[in-house]
Amino acid sequence: MDALATFIDGLQQPADPDGDEAEDQEEEDMNLPSTGRGLAILTYMQAVRAQARALAAQRNLSKGSRNGRIIAWLADRSLKQTDLAEVGASLVVQTYARRFVSPVSRCVQGIPRRYRAFRRLRQVEERWYAKGPFSSTDLHPLELDVILLAIVRAGGDLLSKPSVLRNIDEPVWSSLKPLFGLYMNQILVDEATDFSPVQMACMAGLCHPQIRSFFACGDFNQRLTTWGSRSLDEMRWVLPDVEVKEITVSYRQSRQLNELARAIIHKTGGSARNVTLPEHVDSEGVAPALMESASQAEEVVNWLAERIREIERFVAQLPSTAIFVNEESQVQTLADALNEVLTDFNIRVAACPQGQVMGRDNDVRVFAVEHIKGLEFEAVFFIGIDRLAGLHPQLFDKYLYVGTTRAATYLGVTCEEVLPPTISSLRPMFVSAWDTTRQPG
DSSP: HHHHHHHHHHHHHHHTTSSSGOOOOOOOHHHHHHHHHHHHHHHHHHHHOOOOOOHHTTOOOOOTHHHHHHHHHGGGGGGOOOHHHHHHHHHHHHHHTTTTTSSSHHHHHTHHHHHHHHHHHHHHSSSSSSSOOTTTOOOOHHHHHHHHHHHHHHHHHHTTHHHHHHTTTHHHHHHHHHHTTBBBSSEEESSSSSSSSSHHHHHHTTTTTTTTTEEOOGGGGGGGGGTTTTSSSHHHHHOOOOOOOOOBBBOOOHHHHHHHHHHHHHTTTTOOOOOBBOOTTTOOOOOEEEEEEOSSHHHHEEEHHHHHHHHHHHHSHHHHHEEEEEEEEHHHHHHHHHHHHHGGOOEEEEOGGOOOSSOOSSEEEEEEGGGOOOOEEOOOEEEEHHHHHHHHHTTTTHHHHHEEEEEEEEEEEOSSSSSSSGGGGGGOOOOSSSSOOOOOO
């Protein structure tokens, strides 16, 4: 056993969850130590059971598998052929009989194992999955979402029955209690479009089955994930009975920025909306400002400083202001450079690493663009949006639209070269500076 333990330590190969040992985890094995002789005994029993099952099923144990390599090392120290046949037949009968011991647990908790079997089959058929070199234990996060949804819905179907809920403390239903403990009387989801339809269905599946109160809000044009929900049709695919209410009044933007946001949607193929401004409210502002051919950091900093000082002159006291850069590494660099220019004017610039809101209310804050969601400012600046289009071609239009909607009155944009082709026709909507434009009243 000591020699076997040493051999197992040298394998550096995890047990195969698709192997025969997954079918038979007996209590006495599970209670054995996980190192030394205890591990050797457990591993020996699992390997010999796998060998016996393979013989009973008239197939060969894979020589490259963990169990196959252990059996090869054991050589003639395994069971005799006649004993293997007898043990194998017994284990096959036990495997089928065990399915009736805890059918509810097998139905719900056995979903991951059934998914592995499904994936292996489809890989062979080259449907849905590539034959690429990935382990049977590898799992993509979006695959995990599908498995979770299957578990939530399988358990939910049972928990929706009053008789099951009444007897939830009985042993036969005990495997459903962890899921039941996650149920909420009401679930609310913000920025819903950043979640995939499957993720949304997982969250909706955690509503108490007798109440089913689920509320989600979001804007398809503000989706900032490649896997997020793109349309109402995708939502209805997983939540067919969802009731939809649309908000058509833009409550926080000037007329000029509202028109720019709508133009961005139109040019980039987003979800068109008939958004109007609130009645009896003065929504006049200023046109967005644009600086092109801004490849030098010093030029960008000076242009930003001039625009920020313009805003301060307009309103006497600098309002909430944010600057969005393309990468986290640029946050502190730009904040330091801009601070040097604005310190003499008593304007402070605060770096906000990892999206943390730092500094005082009237500070200029610098963020990485990935943290743009959930923030609102009177003035917003985008730095190098043509480079942003190269870094995130699938989401560039969403970042720009979200940034436009984060600003209430002032929006400034810089380009290392020129506006990206998809929005180049919007150039007439921009000005180079605000001091010659109408000041917002």
